[in-house]
Amino acid sequence: MHRLNLCKKYTRISKVIAFFLLTVLYLTMTAPWVLAHKVLLTAYVEGDTVFVEGGFSDGTSCKNAGIEVFDPSGKKLLEGKTNENGEFSFKPPQKTDLKLVLNAGMGHRGEYTVPADELQGVVVSNQATTTEAMSAPTVETRKTQGISEAIAQIDLKEIESIVDRVIQKRLRPLAKLVAESQRKTGFSPTEIFGGIGYIFGLMGVAMYFRYRKGSKF
Amino acid sequence: MHISEGVLSAPVLLTGAAITVAGCAVGLKKMDYDRIPQVAILSSAFFVASLVHVPIGPSSVHLLLNGIIGLLLGWAAFPAILVALTLQSILFQFGGITALGVNTVNVVVPALVCFYMFNYAIRRENTFISLGSAFACGFLAVFLTSIMVGISLVFTGEAFMEVSKLVVIAHFPVMMIEGFMTAFCVVFLKKVKPEILGVAHAPIKSM
Incomplete structure (x- = not known):
């Protein structure tokens, strides 16, 4: 009773x-x-610059959050802060894997690694100025000498870098989209109900042992 | 309230884990078998509540419900919260597995403090005392959790006063919401299910 x-x-x-x-x-x-309380960090390479975006998984951005860039051995290469849109960009000083760490404060932290092979298009930082310096005389030669000669002067490497730049420019919206969709994962009704299910499952296990114990006496 | 993986240093993590293990042992020992469903339901309430976020400033904060959970569960809050936090870290990557101990302590210890502080006041028959202390219970639990987060982050090199101030300010709306919510819950439970608060078993007359 x-x-x-x-x-x-x-x-x-x-x-x-x-x-x-x-x-x-x-x-x-x-x-x-x-929202989900998770810091997400995504990055993509465009030209010689790495663009970093930090946000919470609901899509809001991490404003004014500190970003640190480490090389594989853990040496800090550079640091900075995200802007109002949670964006940050830097020119990588070396062509190794880069580990990005975002610290959103209050114990929130996100990590992202830029693999070295994504940095193929990256010319070591001071080379950005050299390409400009090189392209300037090319334009001049194009003016003074015949067009055919100018084309001959543009070597393969330069064409490659131009194509690279254009493609990356075109791909930028796509890269942003991918980064955004990556940020929005990890939070779905399935998981919520799944979690509640787990808890009730545990309750069931506990009850089972309780009643089995009870039946013995 | 979910401190991420890799933020805290090993001694802090270990201390948190040790306290959590001890707390869970006490909680499981004190937990009446008949209260298992209640523990499970409040555990899932906590699990879901953390998904309700209020965007504030650079970050966003979420509901905690640790005041009401502490009040209703007492020491059993330890296993309840640990289970919910474990699932959150696995399913949503909130916090981290290694930081689980610290996060549990940060949520449950304030809940327990509030439990011991307001336990008797809330059970009184005087509505004003009960209501006021229920609000204070919800409010204070979140406040203390913010302070605890500040304390755990001190060892990572962030200045205590700065972090605590930031966390407390960011959580102020949550404190208010939880204060009202706890007061509402207590009034509701007192009317509908007084025995859940232990009122029927141990009536304390104030008038």
Whole structure:
């Protein structure tokens, strides 16, 4: 009898709390401020610059957050701060894997590694000025001498770098999109319900042991 | 409230883990078997509540519910929160597995402090005392959690006062929301299910 009463009591209590839980869940699903508390860092290379974007997985950006860039051995190469849109860009000083660390404060931290082979298009930082210096006389020669000769002067490497630059410019929106969609993963109703399911599963296991123990006596 | 992986130093992580293990042992030992469903439901409430975010300044903060959880569960809050945080870190990558101990301590210790502070006041029959202390319970739990986060971050080199100020200011709206929410819950439970608060078992008359 006592057990029965207890059972009844707890079903009622469970109902009350389940109602509350469902309300919270409803809020979670419908409210516009549904965010996941996770810092996401994405980066893409364009020309000789690495563009970094930091944000929370709801799509809001990490404003004025500190960014540090490390080489594979853990040496800090440079540091900076994101702007109002959570963006940060830098010219990599060397062609190795770069580990980016974003510190959004209050213990929030995100990491992203730019692999070395993505940096192929990157010319070591001071070379950016040399390409400009080289292209200037080319233009001049194009004016003074015949066009055919000018074409002959543009060597293969330069064509490659121009094509590279154009492609990267065209790909930039796409790269941004990919980065954004990457940021939005990791938070879905499936996972929410999955998590609740796990908790109730654990409850079931605990109850099972309790009742098995009870039946022995 | 979810300190990420790789932010804290090893001694802080180990201390947090040790406290969590000890707390869970106490919690499981104190937990009445008949209260398992209640623990599970509040655990999932916490699990879901962390997804409700309020964007503030450079960051965003989320509900914690640790005041009401502490109030209803007491020491059993330790296993409840640990389970919820574990699942959050696995499913949503909130916080990190290594930081689990510290994060649990940061949430549960304030909950326990509030439990011992307001336990009796809330159970009183006087509505004003009960309501006021319920609000204070929800408010203070989040406030103390903010302070705890500040303390854990001190060892990473961030200045304590600065971080704590930032965290406390950022969580001020959450404190208010949770204060009202806890007060609402207590009033609701007192009317509908007084025994869940232990009122029916141990009535404390104030008048």
